[in-house]
């Protein structure tokens with residue numbers, strides 16, 4: 001089946017030559033076609049061109065974009081979408097003056113989510129996560145990564161990953177899954193870190209690998225959580241199963257973990273709110289993707305990652321939501337693009353590329369999605385009529401999306 005889209009005020013091509021990512025200042029540049037058409041054949045982009053140079057005549061359906069812009073769907077490469085309970089009570093406690101540590105001491109935090117998750121059935125978890133997924137698809141997300149990490153036991157971690165895999169099977173968008181058993185130490189391993197690491201390396205990883213439940217492995221490397229040495233033990237174990245890593249690093253402290261992550265071929269290092277000159281330099285010279293999560297900085301009122309420094313050091317910068325119940329309860333990629341501009345001083349074009357092509361690279365899908373290119377999947381957003389790409393971050397908090405297409409089919 002072929003569908004012709006006409007009346008597109010601008011196609012934001014993002015890139016044209018099968019580029020896997022954009023690094024440094026390349027991020028801010030992409031070709032744009034004004035007053036254009038685009039032809040979709042089955043689930044792929046067949047061709048595109050300018051309205052005044054003539055339209056294809058052979059097609060089955062026609063869709064009028066009504067002067068809206070067409071850009072690739074957002075790629076959210078870092079989420080914790082599968083969870084059991086929301087934590088708005090902790091949010092309110094914070095507003096009454098309690099610190100994150102005090103809330104955790106009262107039974108809040110990651111362990112609170114873990115407790116609720118263990119009590120939930122796989123079916124309940126699936127239903128809740130499916131609702132969230134449908135909601136973010138309507139906001140333009142066309143590919144997503146989902147982590148485990150609230151199970152913290154073999155059985156519950158597997159339950160979370162099974163839910164994430166099922167979402168990928170039942171919804172049209174690509175879903176990549178990440179095993180984050182090393183999110184926090186469960187209560188009973190509080191004073192026996194090695195005991196839990198061993199459970200991860202000798203029990204969870206082999207089982208998860210056998211059932212092919214995880215595309216990646218993740219570790220929350222931070223003071224009070226997992227040390228750099230503990231992270232390396234997990235990365236070594238994952239290597240045996242050919243599972244690459246995407247890592248939570250440098251959120252509150254720089255522990256010199258970035259260099260180690262790069263030497264272990266980490267696919268991405270995520271958060272990066274606290275960076276030394278050395279961290280910036282080694283990341284800028286590497287092919288490891290720097291994934292920034294401005295929604296978490298907004299919600300926790302912590303510093304924003306130094307996007308400009310990363311770009312000037314030639315790093316591959318991507319943007320994601322970190323959608324989770326504790327520190328970033330929003331899956332709205334449009335808002336992340338706004339925050340990237342307003343709070344991290346990225347240009348609108350940089351933020352759009354970081355939230356599409358480089359996001360796709362951060363889940364190894366940039367050969368299929370992340371830009372408008374011939375042969376790529378027909379995953380794109382059509383906006384309301386907008387004056388320029390800058391309007392997307394400028395009109396923050398508003399819904400600018402008119403239609404969302406995944407595999408050439410309208411999903412919202």
Ligand SMILES: [Zn+2]
Pocket residue numbers: 078079080248322324
């Ligand atoms: Zn996270």
